[in-house]
Amino acid sequence: MPVILKKRSKKRMKKIISHVKFQKLIVPRPDVLHGYLRHEEINRYLEYLKNRYSFVQLHVLGLTHERRQLKAIEIDWNSEQNLEAVERERTRRMLYDKSAVTPLPQSVKPGSQGRNTIFIEAGTHAREWISVAVALNCIYQLTEKHLRNYELLRKLRFIIVPVTNPDGYEYTFVKNRRWRKNRRPIRHSRHIGTDCNRNYDFHWEDGPSKSGRNTFKGLKPFSEPETRAMRNILRKHKENLLFFLSLHSYAESIMYPWGYSKDLPETWQKLEKLALAGRNAIKAYNGRSYRVGSIAKLTKRRISGSIVDYVFGVINAPLALVMELPSQALGFQPPAESISPIGHESWFGIREMCKMAYDIEAPFLKLEATLLAKALTNARQPLQEADAASNKQPLYRALMPAIKAEQVLKNTQVPVKG
Template sequence: MKFLVFGLVCLGLALAEEPFHYDGYKVYQIVPRTEEEAYYLKALTEEPGFDFWAYPRALNATVTVMVPPDVQVGFENDLEAKNMHFEVLINDVESTIRDEDTRQRMSRSAARGSVSFTYYMRYNEIVSYLTTIADTYPSIARLIVIGHSYEGRAIVALRISRGTGSNRPEILVDAGIHAREWIAPPVALYLINQLVENTANAYLSQDVDWVIIPSLNPDGYEYTHTNTRLWRKTRTPNTLCYGVDPNRNFDYYWMVAGASSSQCSEIYAGPRAFSESETQALRDYLHANSQRIKLYLTFHSYGNYLLYPWGYTSALPANNEELYALGVRVNDAIRAVAGTTYSIGTSTNLLYAAAGGSDDYAKGAAGVELAYCIELPGGGNVGFNPPATSIWPIVQETWEGIKAYHDYIRDKYA
């Protein structure tokens, strides 16, 4: 098979100032039934242009892939020749993005410095909210800049603490390392909102400190708002294509599995480990505070998974039982709200091997015993991103899970 979409992939580079449109892009769902079918789909993950929203991972597990118009006929012919059944989940990605954009405009209402969960806030609005919180509640919340993005945006964090003493356990939370996963930052913002502004939750920062980074990849995030909605990586220019997958860029068994050395790949691990200033910022924060950090949570989307290390190997971590049992508690708390359930397990065993992730690094290199990568719910039949109307239910149910994490950390360490 031959797919000549290389030029398309890099179009975003040539037309960096023009918004990218997804006219005619389709999203397919395929369930591999045999090893041969799974192998065919796995081979496609190396083809530029094929954007996997759910990677091939096991027989009978649904694969979701976005395909540009110029290779759809060849792709469908291949599938039919192999007798592989497929369904079209989205017939025209551009129309779903236009709908999302319309809803965004309609519900954009937050006053400067406030938070909203009816639309996806821009980076400047997020920073403005964190600044306002730090100014309004100086005895509880403090703004920290942990580093800067390639384009010079501050990577901001909010430290929340109502206690005293230096030996308090800390929970570190980040969101938005993958730019297009828009539902992740609101989860972090809701956490800030509830921990600081809702006095009924004051007990949650009495014995435990929180550091929350709502937008770890702000260049990529802004680019998804202004140019290419489904951009995933950072915005570092490389010779052929822009960006590195920051969640393949951490220096813990870097590049050993599930990462690409091809610049234009969505899972490009970078020219070297920690090539990106965004991953360096998190690395430095982790090491400077590794004695205190008892739990690390990194929010992604989508798929309803509570994943924990390892991502580089199928071997289980020494504290697998504890990680699994805590995942069950969190899942129970989330499910009690509206029935949403998550699958729990190691990244490699539940999904697929992917080395260089931040959770592997936090646990393996920075010594944070409890680390989770949380894949939030997706958008159902609109695919990757939940509509803005889904932000509220998702942040509220996830909050219950985060409280379960807190209770465990408090009981164990405080």
């Protein structure tokens, strides 16, 4: 009798386990293309992608004043865990049908100076819902449509923060749709909230200091948990940052630094070339005509302490832009049926800019490869000669040229920002 009971309960357990597994599979995927998602739904979508794809990772960057998690998604095809998973899958398939397996195109690995990270952030300004939707569309394209975007994925790594100001974003759903700032109370003031995009430590002092204003810069640089969290992740990826893109709405423009001054940075032509690539791609797609120029010139205002000036001026990313999305006709929160068309149109522009960012910096990567090849040839030659002369050459003498070549490489400054 006890044996039968045991058998029965085992059977039951198996049934429960398979049911649980099944349930995990059918957790509905939030529809990112046809509606504005709440913060919780967005996080659920990110979790869904992390569980589904081995090239996706999530990072919690920090907590907001209202204890919401600020999350970044990292999409990195060349990550070790993904390449291992891809290899496992290939081997498994080969066992069944050798002819079905095509050789894997080689990944492009960055050199020591090779920057390969694209960083996109959106939703700093709470009411700019369409910027969040567009960031989610980028995430959708790079994950669920990764086969279409493989060319981009094998060269570049993506870090995307779709909602940089979750407290403010949620507030626009439940209380005030026109809210812009975050939701942390300001000390010694009856006002609430700081404009996170004026709170970065780059010409911060020139920003608006009245706490009642919509563009209040905060009591000091990085006074806000959101901006501190962003600063920390940007610092972490400083060496590899290739192109930083900040999404806003709704001026329909692609702009480059500076915001704090009407002067142009030395490399403005490179920035403009990048912005024009995005503009032209969108124009060719559906005829929409974005304006291109520096932030201060195009907005006719000086904007201090913004994230894009900070990333360009302090973090030293070679390429940094702001994209003010559509639509001038429909405002910050275009109707749901516009989300998908605006998302797809914007992706055309953003994808083109990512490609162009890689091409703009590619000469530097190539230069590095040439230096390496030269150094290795120089190192090999005496080694071969030494081999020919005698087999009893002391090992260190044979290795010296290689060590020297390594030193040459280390000391050779490859210009990344030019």
